[in-house]
């Protein structure tokens with residue numbers, strides 16, 4: 438059985454007072470049949486860990502460097518994230534692929550570094566609108582998955598997030614058939630590469646997940662949760678998404 442995961446990616450949003458939403462989530466979901474993860478910006482991680490203490494809410498980072506240490510001004514290593522008590526790291530988000538030119542190989546190296554630090558890597562993949570309209574979405578997904586997921590990945594060390602770029606922050610989502618088709622493909626590809634163990638790897642959908650569409654998305658086969666951007670910034674929006682996942 439795959440344990441469901443509601444993950445929030447705050448991107449470059451949030452503040453110390455904004456972390457009060459974690460206390461609200463703690464009160465609303467003292468026990469939850471699914472995992473809840475919040476990934477605030479790096480300077481807020483320690484505060485977020487203090488806020489989440491004593492609760493089952495996991496805290497993760499949004500990126501890491503592929504090297505363990507060195508002259509990389511402005512970066513942080515996976516070991517540093519693990520050392521403060523965070524448990525997950527997002528790698529290969531399309532915003533980083535686009536803004537910083539991150540390649541599949543670099544994303545795989547970051548995921549490998551995360552595994553070495555005992556962090557769970559949430560590897561993001563997803564096609565652009567142009568690729569979707571050209572009928573290339575499935576090929577793009579296959580290529581990104583093969584190149585971004587490192588060898589030796591396991592259900593404990595890897596979560597894959599399918600985030601179509603055109604659905605991020607736009608309010609548009611793919612059809613349920615399109616989401617199901619991509620998630621089935623990801624499951625098959627992981628199975629071909631990792632064998633039976635792939636059945637336990639969690640697959641998240643991300644891109645304009647809101648309380649209003651969460652139930653339909655979570656009803657799909659091979660959707661084990663969501664990677665939520667804007668709607669993860671407040672308990673008011675994130676809590677009903679957690680509830681929808683718990684009920685799915």
Ligand code: 13P
Pocket residue numbers: 446530600604605606607608643644645646664665666667668
């Ligand atoms: P939105 O939920 O704001 O569309 O963002 C999705 C996302 O990019 C999560 O990583």
